[in-house]
Structure formats: structure tokens, C-alpha cells
Amino acid sequence: MRLHNSSSIGSAFVVELLSRDVDAGLEWTVLRPPASTGDASASAPVKIATAVHARRSKHGGGRHEDSGLFHALQELGALHRQEVVSALPPLILWTMLGSARGGPEPVVMADMCSAPGSKTLALLDLMHSGRNAGDDLPNGVLVASDVDRNRVITLCQRTRSVSRAPLLTINMDARYFPGMRRRAKSNAAANDEQLLLKEKAGYKQKYDGVLVDAPCSGDGTVRKDSKAWDLSIQHAMSLHRLQRKILRRSIEMLRTGGITIFSTCSMNPLEDEAVVCSVLQDIGCDAVAVVPLPSWLVDEECGGVQGLETWKVPHPQYGKNGVTTMLGSAGDDQSGRVDPTMFPSSDPELASQLRNCRRFLPTSQLDSGGFFVACLQRLKAGELANAKAETKATNTHSKHVKVDRTEQSGSEPSKVREGDWVCSSCKSLNFERRGRCFKCKARKPKADTDEGPRRNLPLLLQPGSSHELSAKFDGFLDVFGIPSDDDSGFTCLNNLFFIKRKSEHTLVVVSDALSRLAITDSWKPVRELGISLASIAHSQTPGCRDIRLYDEGLHVLRRHATKRHVELEPSIFVAALIQTIIRSPDSEEKKRVLYTVDPSLLKATSVGVSWYDSLEGQALHSWVECRSAPAGPFIVSCSCKFSDIEERPGGVFSLCGRVDPGGDVTITTSLRLLAAMLVVIDRYTRVENDSARTKKRRMQLEIKK
Secondary structure, eight states, rough: OOEOOOSBBOOHHHHEEEEHOTTTTTEEEEOOOOOOOOOOSGSSSSOEEEEEEEEBBBTTTTOOOOOOOHHHHHEEEEEOOOOTGHHHHHHHHHHHHHHHHOOOOOOOOOOTTOOTTTHHHHHHHHHHTTTTOOOOSSSOOOEESSSSSHHHHHHHHHHTSSSSSTEEEOOOOGGGGOEEOOOOOOOOOOTHHHHHHHHHHHHEOOEEEEEEEOOEEEGGTTTTTTGGGGHHHHHHHHHHHHHHHHHHHHTTTTTEEEEEEEESEEEEEEEEHHHHHHHHHHHHTTTEEOOOOOTTSSSSOOOEEEOOOOOOOEEETTTTOOOOOOESSSGGOOSOOGGGGOOOOOOHHHHHHHTTEEOOOTTTTTOOOOOOEEEEEOOSSSSSOOOOOOOOOOSOGGGGGGOSSOOOOOOSSSSTTHHHHHTTTOOOEEEETBBBBBTTTOBBBOOEEETTOOOOOBBBBBBBGEEEEEHHHHHHHHHTTTTOGGGSSSGGGGGGEEOOOOSSEEEEEEHHHTTTTTOOOOOOOEEEEEEEEEEHHHHHHEEEGGGEEEEEGHHTTTTOOSSEEEEEEEHHHHHHHHHHHSSSOOOOOHHHHHHHHHHHHHSSSOOOOOOOGGGGHHHHHHHHHHHSSSSEEEEEEEEOOOTOOTSOOOEEEEEEEEOOOSSSSEEEEHHHHHHHHHHHHHHHHHHHHHHHHHHHHHHHHHHHO
């Protein structure tokens, strides 16, 4: 279990809540790189707090019993449950970048196989807890991608619960990870036309660090997944080819001195050392090298063993029909599944570099699953050496070879899919994703419309770029009482941009470095970027009714909104949550929510009287102001702190709603978030009451003495 620093619920509050809750049953351990050692790679003061759920399931099997509190905290983005070894690659990348980078430039990272998002969340946390500690918007870029669209949707859903201003989520194959360009701030003289054109076109974006948690067979997870025992050598060999292409692409994206972390949850050397060794052979040890991992990770406390220098390659049918043959070379197999890159190298320099890799065994001191990690550093700039051509077997069965005849040469293509295009020069058919012809390298023609050739507009539009956007932006700030000057304390004011949709404009918060990427509105791989605050419908006279708030942006708005913001006590906030859940219409989501909430808690609150009828003081004044204002959205927040440790930050919970023209109040926050907040605040109230009673008893005993 890993705590999040980028959540609106402080990690100190979560630690205190779980530590005082006797039902949680936690054993805490902390991974902290030593900051006072002479090792340069341990100079970054970062840490991971982990906890092991001590209570086991009654049914055995070693699985931890699920807890409603843990599920609620994970739903709110306060923590994420994962194995310790799975949390190591982001920490290693961030630690190595602390020693490899220099200067104040923002860090630019990529997570090439990011879904379902555990390592992406860890990188976001580290960006918030590093040199930009305490800043809402760390000035950096994190590009997260995955090839599976459904897994990308899961990634987006998980990252919405944390502050993700530097995050750009795309749906792309890691083997063809797109190159990007960044816009430069113009410092050229007005008469220097060449330099002005170059700055207008931008510069190729290189990455400081790339994380590759490559697809693997997962045989290191046998402790938690019994299906991992069904080993398949053929599957591992097919993954070897895929991993090689992904690792090479990650090195191509690096700047000079950049770091790539390659990791798998497999113990098979064909998926680990063989991949690293073959890429080193292709590129050359003068261009890339495997560097040692930080000293705090390879000591006896964390365990692990060195990478293998030599290994054996089994027959593709190994373990089937009594086959136990080990191959000496690729020519010993006639099936076409064995590549020369799978065999160990006789070069002693490569063997010495493979020793810098690290294998974490399931029996190591970390009490976790099996894992492989390698840290590669790019040593020189320029184009990398071409990969060696893989030997093709002559006796190749057609059922093992996939031939795609969609992209081909010829004057009359046999089949054209939607989006594919034909080169005007050589008449070759190309995939939609290609920007140039695969044969003659001619540029893809721009799409034509009735009004002429379509212009690629920037995806992020500045509020002052048009009169319409300026009116919407000023109206949004006025609705929530946010000053528009730079001295207002609203640190995100210069980081707000619009994204144009079909029927609305979405207002997002992005980091400075992310806003400089040259992303156009026609680039289809983009799924989400930054923090979405609100959507404003297209209207000639935009007003409150046209604004719809997003849950993920409430932690930004609540800090600076002076209008339409009501702060409640925990007891009244709980009543609002319960009444909203009970009064919501019946649906599948409501059934799932009611299953996670204690039924006695729902019955303890009366739903006959609305929660806002019992407000007093400043909360009542803010609510009356909301009801008297024009119909539109509002924000409700609640702060929870332990009374005996006021100096530590607490947890802040927020929801949003709308006041209809008739005066009806509707909460628009999703039911699953409402249920998660209800579980956490209810547990906090119980723990706080128990602490108050214990403190009172101690005082009474002292008085008697």
C-alpha cells in the first residue's frame, strides 16, 4: 500500500487515521533512500511509505481481507494498494534523475506501458514531493501511454483522483511511441527570419527519463496469482521480440544522459537479461550503458541478486510431450520462433554490464513478488545504430506468421480502411497513423473541407485568444469570485487553458512545460491532459447555467473560490452525503454503493429535513448567498483534523452541485465518490470520539490521583 502526496487528503492524515484504527491491522515499513551518504545516486530526498494488511482472510490462501476503509481511501486517491517491488521502478527513476539531471529545467518523463496506472500515480506523487514540494503545479511533463483503449480508460479514471496538471494521457503502441515537439519562447530578433521560423516550428522534445514496465508473462507473481504457474515458452519468446522494440524506442526518445528504467514481473531471462543484452548489442555500448542501481536498493535490507550473465534457451515446445531440449543456437530450431537475440553474448563487456541489473526474488527480504529491474543511460546524442536484422527461418509455418496486406505498394490498393490514405507520389497505401509515406517518405496530405484545407489548431487555447473565450473565462472567474489579477493568490491563473469540444469548451489546468508541447486538436491519440475544472457550453451570453464542474478540479477551486463555496462541519457534511445517496434514483451504481456503506449509518440520519436547513453561522450565510444568486453550480467542502495534532495537515473533502432555476438543489458528484467520503469521514469521527473519551478518562484519573 503506497500513500499519495498529490491527493487533497494529506498523507499525514491517512497515516494517523489508519494507525489509530484498531480494525485496520497495519504493519508500517518505510523505504527511504539515505540522503546523507556519499553516493550521488542517493541524493534525491524521496521515500515511499508502505503498509502491510496484517489480517488474513478466513478462507486462507494468503490473500488479505478486503477493507471498506482501504477501498474508500483508494477511490479518493489517498493511497494505492500494490506490491512493494511494483513501487520500486518509479522511485529508482526519480532517484537516478536527481543525480543525472542538472539545472532548473523541468523534468520530462514518459511511462510507455502505463495502464492500469499504479506507476503513473507514483511518478505524479514524486513530481509533487520532489523539488516542487508544496506546489500545486509541478513544472514538468509526464506522458502516459498504453496500446489498449480499455486500459487507458482505467488509467484516466484512476488519475482523476489526484492532482495531475503535468499529465498527458495518450493511446498509442509503445513500439511506435510518437515523437513530440515543444514550442519555444521567442527570443529571436525580428529581422532573423530563419531563427523565427525555427522557433515557430518548435524543437524536438527529448525525455529526461522513461519508464518501461514491459508486457511480460508474469511468472514472478505466482505468490498471488496461481494462473502464473501455467508457463509457456512460446509466449515468452513472442514477448521477447515485443520488449526489444519497446526498449529500443525508449532509448531513442532520451536526451544525452537520460535514464530508462526497464522492468518486468518475470524471472525468465528471455524476457529480462536477453532483451537488455540484445539492445546493447544493436545500439552499441558506446551509446547506451547499464548503470548500477542506487546503493540503498542493493544492500541487504532490500535484498535481490545480480543479473544473469549466461542462461539457456529452451526449445519452444519445452515441457510439452516430454520435450526437455535446450538449444545451442537459433539454427537448432526450425519452427521460426527462436531468434539469435535470445542467446547470451560472449562479449565480456556486455556480461559485466548485465551484472548491474537486479533480480528481486519472491523469497527476498521485501516479502513481495518476483521482479526484474535494469537502469539504462544514454551516453551520446544523434541517431542510434540500426538494429541487426533478425534471422528468418526458411521452414516457417503460415499459421505462425501474420501477414498484413493492408499497407502495400501499387497503383490500385485492394483494400482501403477508413482513415487510410494513398500517397500522391508513389500511389502506395499507408496506415492512418503514418505522417509520411512508408515508401517514398512524402508527407501525408492535409484533409480538405468545404471551406478549403483544414488548419491544425492548437489543442490548448489561451483564454485571451478570442473574444468568445475571454468572455467565458471572465464569467467563470466572476461566478466563483476569483480575482483576475496576478496578485490574487490564484497560482493556477496563468495555467488555465480551453479545449474546444463539439458543444462546449473545457477549462483545464496544465503545467507550464505541458502547455508548451505542440499538440494540435487533430491528434487522435490524446485522451486526457491536465486537470479539468469545468465545461462551459457554447452560448452567445455565457452565464452560470452554462457551467458544469468536474470532481477532479474541486481541490483547485475550493482554495480560491469566494463565492458559491460553502464550508461545513463534518457532521453536517455526513448528513449531506447520506441524504444524497438515499435520495438518488435506483441504478446499478447505487446498488454497488449501498453494498460498500454500513446500513446502520444510512438509517441513523433523517432524510426528511434537508441538510442545508440546519446550517448556522458562516455556513448559513454562504448558503443563502448561493441560493439568492442566479442558478448555477456550487462547491461544498469539509476539513477534518485530529484535535490533538493541529499542526499537521488534515483531509479536505469536496463535492459539487447545482441550484436549479426553481430553487431545487442537486448534487452532481458521482455516488462512488460520495460513498467513499462517507466511509472515511465516518471512520474519522469514530476515531476522534474514541480519542476524546480516552483523553477525558486520563484527565479524570490524574485528578483522582
